[in-house]
Amino acid sequence: MQKQEVTIYDVAREAGVSMATVSRVVNGNTNVRKETRDKVSAVIERLHYQPNAVAQGLASKKTTTVGLIVPGLTNLHFAELSKGIDDIASMYKYNIILSSVENNLLSEEKVIQGLLNKQVDGVIYMSNSMSNKAREAFARTNTPVVLAGTIDESNEFGSVSIDFKTAENDVFNLFYKDGKRKLALAVGDEGAFINKGNRIVYYKEFLEKNNLGAANVYDHITSYEDGYELADKLLADNVDAIMVTRDLPAAGLVNALTDKGIKIPEQLEIVSATSTNIAKVVRPHLTTVQQPLYDIGAVAMRMLTKLMNKEELDEKHISLGYTLQYGQTTLNK
Amino acid sequence: MQKQEVTIYDVAREAGVSMATVSRVVNGNTNVRKETRDKVSAVIERLHYQPNAVAQGLASKKTTTVGLIVPGLTNLHFAELSKGIDDIASMYKYNIILSSVENNLLSEEKVIQGLLNKQVDGVIYMSNSMSNKAREAFARTNTPVVLAGTIDESNEFGSVSIDFKTAENDVFNLFYKDGKRKLALAVGDEGAFINKGNRIVYYKEFLEKNNLGAANVYDHITSYEDGYELADKLLADNVDAIMVTRDLPAAGLVNALTDKGIKIPEQLEIVSATSTNIAKVVRPHLTTVQQPLYDIGAVAMRMLTKLMNKEELDEKHISLGYTLQYGQTTLNK
DNA sequence: ATGAAAGCGCTAACAC
DNA sequence: GTGTTAGCGCTTTCAT
Numbered sequence A, B: 001m002q003k004q005e006v007t008i009y010d011v012a013r014e015a016g017v018s019m020a021t022v023s024r025v026v027n028g029n030t031n032v033r034k035e036t037r038d039k040v041s042a043v044i045e046r047l048h049y050q051p052n053a054v055a056q057g058l059a060s061k062k063t064t065t066v067g068l069i070v071p072g073l074t075n076l077h078f079a080e081l082s083k084g085i086d087d088i089a090s091m092y093k094y095n096i097i098l099s100s101v102e103n104n105l106l107s108e109e110k111v112i113q114g115l116l117n118k119q120v121d122g123v124i125y126m127s128n129s130m131s132n133k134a135r136e137a138f139a140r141t142n143t144p145v146v147l148a149g150t151i152d153e154s155n156e157f158g159s160v161s162i163d164f165k166t167a168e169n170d171v172f173n174l175f176y177k178d179g180k181r182k183l184a185l186a187v188g189d190e191g192a193f194i195n196k197g198n199r200i201v202y203y204k205e206f207l208e209k210n211n212l213g214a215a216n217v218y219d220h221i222t223s224y225e226d227g228y229e230l231a232d233k234l235l236a237d238n239v240d241a242i243m244v245t246r247d248l249p250a251a252g253l254v255n256a257l258t259d260k261g262i263k264i265p266e267q268l269e270i271v272s273a274t275s276t277n278i279a280k281v282v283r284p285h286l287t288t289v290q291q292p293l294y295d296i297g298a299v300a301m302r303m304l305t306k307l308m309n310k311e312e313l314d315e316k317h318i319s320l321g322y323t324l325q326y327g328q329t330t331l332n333k
Numbered sequence C: 001a002t003g004a005a006a007g008c009g010c011t012a013a014c015a016c
Numbered sequence D: 001g002t003g004t005t006a007g008c009g010c011t012t013t014c015a016t
Helices: A008-015 A019-026 A034-047 A053-060 A076-091 A108-117 A132-141 A164-177 A196-209 A224-236 A247-259 A277-281 A293-308 B008-015 B019-026 B034-047 B053-060 B076-091 B108-117 B132-141 B164-177 B196-209 B224-236 B247-259 B293-308
Strands: A065-070 A095-100 A122-125 A145-148 A158-161 A183-186 A241-244 A269-272 A287-290 A317-319 A323-325 B065-070 B095-100 B122-125 B145-148 B158-161 B183-186 B241-244 B269-272 B287-290 B317-319 B323-325
Touching: A008 A019, A008 A034, A019 A034, A053 B053, A065 A076, A065 A108, A065 A293, A076 A095, A076 A293, A076 B076, A076 B095, A095 A108, A095 B076, A108 A132, A122 A293, A145 A293, A158 A293, A164 A183, A164 A196, A164 A241, A164 A269, A164 A287, A164 A323, A183 A196, A183 A224, A224 A247, A241 A247, A247 A269, A247 A277, A277 B224, A277 B247, B008 B019, B008 B034, B019 B034, B065 B076, B065 B108, B065 B293, B076 B095, B076 B293, B095 B108, B108 B132, B122 B293, B145 B293, B158 B293, B164 B183, B164 B196, B164 B241, B164 B269, B164 B287, B164 B323, B183 B196, B183 B224, B224 B247, B241 B247, B247 B269
Parallel strands: A065 A095, A065 A122, A122 A145, A145 A158, A158 A317, A183 A241, A241 A269, A269 A287, B065 B095, B065 B122, B122 B145, B145 B158, B158 B317, B183 B241, B241 B269, B269 B287
Antiparallel strands: A095 B095, A287 A323, B287 B323
């Protein structure tokens, strides 16, 4: 921290008013005569006075800071969400403290406690599922929390996301309609993979309902290389359609199959459950579930501002629409 | 901000010591008898006491918070840098306040002033070039600043990056060696495009030195679509080799040329000056300048911690090595 | 080794 | 409309 050269006290002295008046001017309180306001403003300008937000925070018990918990910076999925959050946050003059929980240097619980100690006014949570210790810490401090792009089983927190179940059913129905019967699911690692547990459940329900036999779930499919190496297994298992939870490994899979001379989508259909720039870069283009990531982030942040203002929420969970983006990795009959 | 249930004062009372002693225990000061320490620790545990970092910040004039200024969250290039920064920051117990300057809601200067008002202990700057007003604000508060992945003409700040000039010369030499003579350069928009001005200068110097005729600089090539649409222009201009400053538009260009039946790299060589996941997803794979982004971020953050501790720097600018990653978009003779 | 007390820079009653 | 005065929760001399 730097040496604080000029304080509210200096301004008060120079302007010949009390610090209370300066505070009023700084905070736009209307109970100040125009002349006084102008006089004070001039001094503020002249001395380059800038309020110390830390002192403001201590005195007012508001820091205009929100914590952001992401499972990983380098996943574009979260970057897109963050952008929506960031835009709304800056619109409402909030700063964002970024906390990544991908490196396990600190446990999620410690990271959250650190955020709470910094007296953030609220938290946006984008990871997969929250530990109980973390829940307790939030409860103890009653700091508002909103989940963005993920859901909360306990319905304890506000949340904004698409309807994952319907989306997944749409994908498998598409496969089914295209005549595919050996359907598979590839999921990534915990944490970064939203709603992983439920996704597997939905998948199995679909198989059962349609009498499609045993499940083929491929786990830990996270990187491009994971996707690339998945190709052989799929061929060995005679899979003819697969939903992959991220587009990066999906792109790896597409390239691997192309290298092997497999016809996509004729022999194997592929859909990615998330969509970033990568989906359009790869050839053939991926068919994806297009989540309105920016909007999810923006709506979540908007919801958080309401919570921080102690406003009532119309609904605790907001479900945003998704679109099935038809690319060239499905037949689209 | 939440209601602060338990303060250092409560702990002091419960433990039968003064708040000064509690403070010592919390901060690991050794001048406390073991018994006292244990007694206090027990109370802290029991009451779930957590120090209020805002109050600590005000009293100690250190917030253990650093500001991060990025030109855009959704550019993986900055995400990779941020990850290196984040890892080192959390190692040294610093929190990160993220400030994106891509939306022009707030001017860069205002964003920086906001960070300074929050009393950040230091700033990592990743944007292209800093406004003078921003420089003045930093100078007024003497907050340490380190540039990550970009350079500072004025040499006012610490910085960590690759040697852009040598890297660019390597690329154009590669083209030249492969027999290409109509060399072009595609650059993106200001801000997000590091070192844009110099890149053009280096390019022109190369042309001149090798008697390669007039320059072909294509500006505002930022998105995938920009790259895709660039193809026609390049063909019209008879360009036979081009360096593109980002891999996303480079991928668009590759796909466009492939769609037109142009042979890469025989008819046209392409090199991207940055490299992310996209470079390996596109077919043919991009030849890229591979910057050690994670390391640049990590080293920059490490440098900042030294500055924040008032340590002397061995060198103000650290230059990290890059590698020319040979893909399939150059002949590589 | 421990405690008392003075701030850190600001906000927010409460007076006038 | 403006000033006075307590704090906010903590760190940090300075005593002891």
